[in-house]
Amino acid sequence: MKPVVVLSSQDPEFCFLLQYILEAEGYAVCLATKPDQVIRLADHPSTHAILLDCLADNLDAICKGLKRGALTGRIPIAALVGANSDRHIDLIEAGIDESLVRPLAPARLLQFLKTGVTSGQQGEDLGRFGSGRTLRQLEIEINLASQSVRCNGQPLDLAPIGFRLLQYFLQFPNVVHSRQSLIAAAWRGTRRVDPRTVDVHIGRLRQALRSLSGYDAIRTVRTAGYMLETRARHSV
Structure with a gap:
């Protein structure tokens, strides 16, 4: 199980993104929006961890219920908080084990789920988001063990943020x-990143790929974001 x-x-x-990441790592995800659902599931023998989004209106009721039921300490519970959150003390008193800052770095989340804590390490050896395997889509190939990229058979030198962006696109192609979500995947820090900064880095990555492949692999989806589109390219 x-x-x-x-x-x-x-x-x-946010739920869709986390569910996609966690299921790729072998976890089952159970969505619970009501306090009594969370409290009931916290006592289930199959429950491995609880993630509480601090943007939810019912967070106080959930925390009180967990504390009242003496469920804290039995399984790891993480609160997903904003960068400027002032609720850290309240969460500690409620029995929360860890505060994970949004936008959320996938490796940091996986480290918490595997160890119950986040030590500040990048967690590069954790699961699908840090294994020593090769990712391939279109003419693009990433070797995660050597942290190297090849496009159309030629080496491509990328800065760390560009590398992590490309890794994320290759792991989840044909998804907007x-x-x-790109900030969470590539910046991995707690500082705030302007969305326009993402556009600049995507532009650089797109240009680097175009110089070797001859086409734009990363497509802009108006008002929504970006995607690596492989289905249309393969069908040509």
Whole structure:
């Protein structure tokens, strides 16, 4: 039976992204929007961890219920907080084990799920987001062990942010990624990143790929974000 991660959030896009990441790592995700659902699932033997989105209106009720039921400490519970959140003390008192800052770095989340803590390491050896394997889409190939990229058979030198952006696109092709999800995947820090900065880095990455492939592999989806489109290219 797969370990279950209980996710309490009222943000559909955020839930979809986390569910995609966690299921790729072998977890089952159970969405719970009501406090009594979270509390009930916290006591289930298959529950591996709980993720609480602090943007949810019912966070206080959930925290009080977990504390009242003496469930804290039995399984790891992480609060997903904004960069400027002032609720850290309240969350600690409620029994939260860890605060993970949004936009969320996938490797940091996976480290918490595997160890119950985040030590500040990048977690490069964790699961699908850091294994020593090769990713291939179109003419693009990334070797995660050597941190190298080849496009159309030629080496491509990328800065760390460009590398992580490309890695994320190759891991999830044909999916529209918002700027916030790209920030979470590539910047991996707690500082705020202007969405326009994402556009600049995407432009550089797109230009680098175009110089070797002869076409734009990364497509802009108006008002939504960016995607690496492989289906249309393969069908030509």
